[in-house]
Amino acid sequence: MSHADPARVEQVRANLHAARARIETACLKADRDPSEVSLIAVTKTHPASDVRILASLGVTDVGENRDQEAxxxxxxxxxxxxxxxxxxxxxxxxxxxxxxYADVVHSVDRAKLARALGERAEAAGRRLTCLVQVNLDEDSRAGVIGPRGGVDPADALELAARVEEQDALTLGGVMAVAPLGGDPSQAFARLKGVADRIRDRYARATMVSAGMTADLESAVARGATHVRLGTALLGDRGPIVG
Structure with a gap:
């Protein structure tokens, strides 16, 4: 492997420092311990060399959203x-x-997918942590999956049960994307309600994956345990690969 470009390393280091400072400030404002919030570096459209740079800077959690790239x-x-x-x-x-290859799948939004992941993980001798993706659009209707995915909040407990019944899956908690053009704080408050209901039934399902570069502060204020940052760490995305 060729050595990383020193300028790129410094750029990512500075971005990472700034992102961690934002998380820390948001935690202090919400009266939370910064150690409660994990940073997931979303590296989509960025090369594996950037993953290596992030790892060298202490990042241990990496996210992708397209299998053909991941x-x-x-x-x-x-x-x-x-x-x-x-x-x-x-x-x-x-x-x-x-x-x-995945350790955690954040985007389980239907029973059929939970079943498929459970069967495939079992066949591979692996165990996956799965999050129920919740649709936070105001007009989300039962059974209708929106353009960004997610189950209606009213159906989240039922889907959590479908994940939990798969031997090779561990129910980790919930994930959501704030609706376009909506108030992220309001949306993440709805997510917190769903997360609390699921955790009441499944005590270990404590993960709340919410918040990206634009809205991480709102997510942390509403209980996010994992924020997914791409642009904040690696800059604007290049062309889609593959």
Whole structure:
């Protein structure tokens, strides 16, 4: 492997420092301990060399949202001992591939997908942590999955039960994306309500994956345990790969 470009290392280091400072400030404002909030570096459209730079700077959690980009990148950086998070919408026919490298799947939004991931993880001898993706659009209706994915809040407990019944899956908690154009604080408050209901029934399902570069402060104020940052760390995305 060629050595990383020193200028790129310094750029990512500065971005990471700034992002961690934002998380810390948001935690202090919300009267939370910064150690309660984990940073997931979303590296979509950025090369594996950036994953190596992030790892060298102490990042252990890396996220991707497209299997065709994530699978080769995970293989290329397998020596780093990272935790891989799959955060994008997922077709059932990709379950076998994703179950082979992902440690956490954030985007489980239907029972059929939970079943497919459970079967594929079991066949691969692996265990996956799965989050129920919740649709926070105001007009979310039962059974209708919106353009960004997610189950209606009213159906989240039922889907959590479908995840929990798969032997190779561990129910980790919930994930959501703030609606476009809406108030993220209001949306994340709705998510907190869903997260609390699921945790009341499944005590270990404590993860709340919410907040991205634009709205991490609102997410932290409403109980996020994991924020997914891409642009804040690596800059604007290049062209889609693959």
């Amino acid at each position: 699978a080769p990148k995970a293989a290329e950086t397998a020596d780093l001992g990272l935790t891989w998070h799959f955060v994008g919408q997922l077709q059932t026919n990709k379950a076998r591939s994703v179950a082979s």
